[in-house]
Amino acid sequence: MNAPSTLPADFLRSSIWAANLGADTLARVESEVLERSVPGGGVVCRKGSPVDYWVGVIEGLVKISSVSAEGKSVTFTGVRAGGWFGEGSVLRTTAWGYDAVALRDCRVALMPRATFHWLLETSIEFNRFLLEQLNERLSLFIGMLESDRLLEPEARVARCLASLFNPHLYPGGGRDLQISQEEIGYLSGVSRQRVNQALHVLGQAGLLRVAYGGVTVLDLPALGAFGS
DNA sequence: TCATTAAATTGTT
């Protein structure tokens, strides 16, 4: 069922930002990027700790969230295989402004801060990619401001899933995603029971197909616009 | 390959 595990080098080459890099540039990046495994429930990076790397998800699913002083948790987004996060932190700050937690066993690629900045200074294509990625995330968060307060659980689940199929953030992801209803609950801030109901509503609407341990998106545009 | 068992996930209250 699962694809054979991706080698770090293959993962880097399949990232869109790497598509137009020269061979020697790519070789240097490959030699400097590290790989690390994070068990399910483990912390990829913790709020307040130094930002030493830009992080790519090779395999698994990572939740980006923040916990308030009273212990209330807010999830910003999920990052699935193929996605990179932390560019804002690497660019502007020295400490992470949020937590990144592995929802299941993960393998992540770590690009050292220095490598990131070197790419930033040498590659126009890399800059173009960052501009697009930051823009995609901005519109994602703007949409969340609306959906978080105004929309019912069905729409929140719909948008949460749609965001995981964003072709700019997760290239080559296909239409299928292995994700449990519990994981969707963590990402969308909806109880698992409500996720279960919502998935059936969305399935009835023909927007997606639910399967054991995963979903298949049938109509991505409609999914992202559900409820508005 | 098949049957049995444990674990994970889903569906319902």
Next chain:
DNA sequence: AACAATTTAATGA
């Protein structure tokens, strides 16, 4: 939150 039903994964014959 708790429970039963279903699906998958693992194990050994």
